[in-house]
Amino acid sequence: MLRNFDMNLFIVLHALMEERSVTRTGERLGKTQSAISNALKRLREQFDDPLFVRTPGGLIPTPRAEELGRAAEEIMLTTQRSLSRAADLDPATSTAQFAIGAPDRLSLPVFLPFLGALARLAPGISIDLRTSDRDHAIRLIESQEIDLALGWFDQLPPRIMSSPAFSEELVCLCRPDHPIKDRRKPFDIDALLSFPHLVVSSGGDRKAAFDTMLARIGRERIARISLGNFTLVPSLLRQSDLIGVFTRRTASYFADHFALATHPLPFDIEPMSHQLIWHRRLDTDKVHRWVRGQLLRHCQP
Structure with missing residues (x-):
C-alpha cells in the first residue's frame, strides 16, 4: 500500500x-x-x-x-x-561519530594536526582511527565499517567517491652511516634493490605502494622485514643495513626525531597521489562533508 x-x-x-x-x-x-x-x-x-x-x-x-x-x-x-x-549544521555542537581508515604512515603528518583541530572546532565529534590501506580500506567502506579512508588507491569501484588529497614523493630512509653512502659505488636502482628492505604493510601482505610502482617497471625488492605499523621502524633502521622507502613527510619526521637519514630515490618514479574516499551514499551528508573538508585541509604539507 x-x-x-x-x-x-x-x-x-x-x-x-x-x-x-x-x-x-x-x-x-x-x-x-x-x-x-x-x-x-x-x-x-x-x-x-x-x-x-x-x-x-x-x-x-x-x-x-x-x-x-x-x-x-x-x-x-x-x-x-x-x-x-x-x-543549521553547527560542528561545535555535533555529536556525530566517524570511523576513518588510513595507513599508519599518515598518523603523525596528517592525523595529529587534524585531530587537534577537530578537538577545538567540534569537541563533540568522536573519531575512531583505524589502520587500513588500499583494498582493505575499500572493503571497510563498502561494508560500512568506516566512513572515510585516506591513502593511495590504484583503482576505485564506481560506487566509491574520491577527492585528491595530496601528492608526495618517495625517499629512502636509513641510518646515517649506511653503505648506501659509499661514493665508490654508483647509487642506482640496482644498488637500491640490492639492500634488504623494511616494509610497512597495513594489509599484512608484505607489500606497499612502492612495490606496486616497482612491479610496473618489472622490478621487485627484498622485503626482509614487514611490519604492520611504524613503531619499530626507527630502531630497526638504526641497527642494520635495512632501507625503508616512505613518503617524504613520514621519512623526514623519523630522520629529524630519531637520528636517521633520507636520500632521494636513484631513479624517476611517480609521486604518491593520495585520495580521500567515501561511499556514494554519504556524499551529501552535511556533517560528513564538513569532516571531509577539515581532513583535506590538514593533508596539505
Whole structure:
C-alpha cells in the first residue's frame, strides 16, 4: 500500500485537520479548492473512510481521520526536524561519530594536526582511527565499517567517491652511516634493490605502494622485514643495513626525531597521489562533508 501511496496527500490531510476547511487549506497550500477536493477524494478512496463530515461549523474529522492526522503530524514534525538539522549544521555542537581508515604512515603528518583541530572546532565529534590501506580500506567502506579512508588507491569501484588529497614523493630512509653512502659505488636502482628492505604493510601482505610502482617497471625488492605499523621502524633502521622507502613527510619526521637519514630515490618514479574516499551514499551528508573538508585541509604539507 505504501509503495503506491502519494505522500503529498499527508500534507493535505495535515492541513485539513488544522484548517477544517477546503477553501482555507487551498489558500494555505497555494492550491485551488478543486485540487484540495480532489486530494480529499483520493484520501477517502485510499482509506475507505469519509474522513471528514461537512457541518455548518466546518469539517469534522472521523475517528479514522483523527488517527491518520496524528500520523501525519508526526511525519511533518520529523521532516521539519531533519531539514532544520541539515540547514543549521553547527560542528561545535555535533555529536556525530566517524570511523576513518588510513595507513599508519599518515598518523603523525596528517592525523595529529587534524585531530587537534577537530578537538577545538567540534569537541563533540568522536573519531575512531583505524589502520587500513588500499583494498582493505575499500572493503571497510563498502561494508560500512568506516566512513572515510585516506591513502593511495590504484583503482576505485564506481560506487566509491574520491577527492585528491595530496601528492608526495618517495625517499629512502636509513641510518646515517649506511653503505648506501659509499661514493665508490654508483647509487642506482640496482644498488637500491640490492639492500634488504623494511616494509610497512597495513594489509599484512608484505607489500606497499612502492612495490606496486616497482612491479610496473618489472622490478621487485627484498622485503626482509614487514611490519604492520611504524613503531619499530626507527630502531630497526638504526641497527642494520635495512632501507625503508616512505613518503617524504613520514621519512623526514623519523630522520629529524630519531637520528636517521633520507636520500632521494636513484631513479624517476611517480609521486604518491593520495585520495580521500567515501561511499556514494554519504556524499551529501552535511556533517560528513564538513569532516571531509577539515581532513583535506590538514593533508596539505
